[in-house]
Amino acid sequence: MFPSYLFLLVFAPVACAGYWALPPGRARLLWLTAAGYTLYALIDWRFTPVLLAVTLANFAVGRQLVAGGRPRLWLFTGVVLGLLPLVVFKYAGPLAALLGPEGSTVAIAAQGLALPIGISFYSFQSLTYTLDLFHRRGRPAESLLHFAAFTSLFPSFVSGPISRWSTLSPDLLAPPQRIAGEQVVEGVVLVVLGLAQKTVVADTLERIVVAPLFAAGPNGFFLSWIAALAYGARLYFDFAGYSDMAIGLGRLLGLALPRNFAQPYQARHIAEFWQRWHISLSSWFRDYLFFPVSRGLLRLTQRRYPDAVRALSHVLTMALIGLWHGATAALLVWGLFHGALLVLHHQLRLAPTSVWSRLERPITYLAVTFGWVLFRSPDLASALSMWQAMLGLHGFEPGAEVMVRVGWPALVFVLAAVIWLQIGPDAWDLRVRRTRGVAIAMGVLAAVALGLLVVPQPFVYFRF
Amino acid sequence: MDATAVRESLRAFITRELMRDAKYRLGDGEKMITSGLVDSFALAELAVFVESEFGVYIPDPELTAQEMDTLDQVVARVLRGAE
Numbered sequence: 001m002f003p004s005y006l007f008l009l010v011f012a013p014v015a016c017a018g019y020w021a022l023p024p025g026r027a028r029l030l031w032l033t034a035a036g037y038t039l040y041a042l043i044d045w046r047f048t049p050v051l052l053a054v055t056l057a058n059f060a061v062g063r064q065l066v067a068g069g070r071p072r073l074w075l076f077t078g079v080v081l082g083l084l085p086l087v088v089f090k091y092a093g094p095l096a097a098l099l100g101p102e103g104s105t106v107a108i109a110a111q112g113l114a115l116p117i118g119i120s121f122y123s124f125q126s127l128t129y130t131l132d133l134f135h136r137r138g139r140p141a142e143s144l145l146h147f148a149a150f151t152s153l154f155p156s157f158v159s160g161p162i163s164r165w166s167t168l169s170p171d172l173l174a175p176p177q178r179i180a181g182e183q184v185v186e187g188v189v190l191v192v193l194g195l196a197q198k199t200v201v202a203d204t205l206e207r208i209v210v211a212p213l214f215a216a217g218p219n220g221f222f223l224s225w226i227a228a229l230a231y232g233a234r235l236y237f238d239f240a241g242y243s244d245m246a247i248g249l250g251r252l253l254g255l256a257l258p259r260n261f262a263q264p265y266q267a268r269h270i271a272e273f274w275q276r277w278h279i280s281l282s283s284w285f286r287d288y289l290f291f292p293v294s295r296g297l298l299r300l301t302q303r304r305y306p307d308a309v310r311a312l313s314h315v316l317t318m319a320l321i322g323l324w325h326g327a328t329a330a331l332l333v334w335g336l337f338h339g340a341l342l343v344l345h346h347q348l349r350l351a352p353t354s355v356w357s358r359l360e361r362p363i364t365y366l367a368v369t370f371g372w373v374l375f376r377s378p379d380l381a382s383a384l385s386m387w388q389a390m391l392g393l394h395g396f397e398p399g400a401e402v403m404v405r406v407g408w409p410a411l412v413f414v415l416a417a418v419i420w421l422q423i424g425p426d427a428w429d430l431r432v433r434r435t436r437g438v439a440i441a442m443g444v445l446a447a448v449a450l451g452l453l454v455v456p457q458p459f460v461y462f463r464f
Numbered sequence: 465m466d467a468t469a470v471r472e473s474l475r476a477f478i479t480r481e482l483m484r485d486a487k488y489r490l491g492d493g494e495k496m497i498t499s500g501l502v503d504s505f506a507l508a509e510l511a512v513f514v515e516s517e518f519g520v521y522i523p524d525p526e527l528t529a530q531e532m533d534t535l536d537q538v539v540a541r542v543l544r545g546a547e
Binding site for chain 1: 481484505512516523528
């Protein structure tokens with residue numbers, strides 16, 4: 001739905017124009033909420049009660065927190081109720097299957113449930129209301145409508161960026177009467193750049209390199225690395241492209257959605273990678289899981305084993321980030337793989353000024369690329385096979401075979417994408433000058449990106 | 465609470481335990497997190513150190529790069545909590 005003509009040329013313009021045509025306050029909140037639920041109904045109307053249930057549960061718990069008394073009990077209730085739909089729809093089936101014959105009835109019933117698109121994102125965003133009120137960050141919602149507009153915000157509720165209640169809610173309540181021209185330009189530019197990243201770069205990489213090489217099964221060393229590097233680039237341009245579109249649409253509504261990417265492949269080490277990749281999710285887990293867990297363990301052990309506490313907290317957090325993406329063995333291993341990298345990074349204790357620390361950047365990029373294989377492969381066995389190939393255990397193809405299988409144009413395209421990711425800025429940092437030439441260039445880019453949308457490809461993160 | 469003692473105690477802890485480079489001379493206004501010297505996950509250790517050394521509790525949501533990026537900011541937060 002998001003990368004489609006209906007959404008980009010009809011739904012989004014009407015939703016934005018209607019928002020500014022209405023007076024600030026209740027009418028705009030109602031319009032925003034209606035837009036969110038309409039979009040969700042267009043994707044699949046059966047999902048709308050789930051969004052409504054998550055909204056009502058968090059709002060009700062928030063009222064209790066504001067009323068005072070037993071804040072920890074209400075925090076616990078809020079977390080359980082807020083995550084219950086996510087657990088039922090996403091994890092009930094796999095969890096029941098683990099129980100064997102005893103869980104088979106539940107597993108079969110769970111198979112009949114379609115996973116509501118975006119549930120992982122809006123469940124987490126809604127939960128920030130309970131968590132922020134517990135920590136006394138931000139003011140309570142003025143009304144159910146105020147909160148419903150936050151949970152169903154159409155640019156972002158399906159795939160983020162995950163906003164925090166304390167930062168976004170004031171803007172929803174007191175938007176300006178009119179949108180500034182500068183903000184319109186910034187919003188449109190981000191939408192165009194986001195769409196171009198998606199259709200021109202990500203979808204092309206998928207079509208000409210990633211899909212053929214992954215479908216071909218076990219390759220040798222070179223083709224496996226080309227496939228993995230191309231997939232890493234594709235994943236970035238796909239998700240960063242979506243995020244830029246969402247942030248751009250947010251700006252067209254006068255709302256500041258949080259940054260989601262900051263040149264992640266230029267990270268100096270793995271800890272920095274997680275401060276640059278899917279920032280709204282990784283910071284959510286850091287603030288609401290890693291900090292409480294690691295602080296609790298440090299207090300419990302009286303800071304006698306800080307390395308062990310840090311390691312355990314990292315592994316737990318990354319395992320849950322892996323499972324947040326999906327209840328599969330491959331995604332759990334992906335999370336544990338990153339947890340292990342974080343532990344290794346801290347155990348090596350490389351001083352930032354040392355020569356060895358400079359090697360961490362290329363090693364981090366290659367390690368992250370190695371890990372993406374788990375994201376793409378249909379199962380753990382396929383991923384392990386590809387990892388073997390990337391370690392040279394399936395042999396090395398001659399250069400001529402690489403050229404025949406991939407082709408010069410595709411190889412140059414992958415190389416250009418990889419170099420760009422190593423040295424280029426992302427759309428957030430681009431400051432586009434308001435000149436006629438730039439306007440024409442943006443128009444051409446928009447036309448090309450829209451033209452390639454004839455065969456729309458869903459965003460990778462929509463399945464999470 | 466002696467601000468100079470707090471500052472030097474925090475400086476020693478950050479360079480020795482968080483940066484793993486005790487010889488590094490961390491400036492008062494030098495950015496620790498946004499510059500990559502310390503990763504934001506380490507703020508949990510810093511918060512527990514502050515708790516145990518100075519008896520000041522810093523809530524989780526305040527452990528951000530915006531609020532705890534420099535030694536000056538951390539010292540100010542500790543002194544504010546001790547008031």
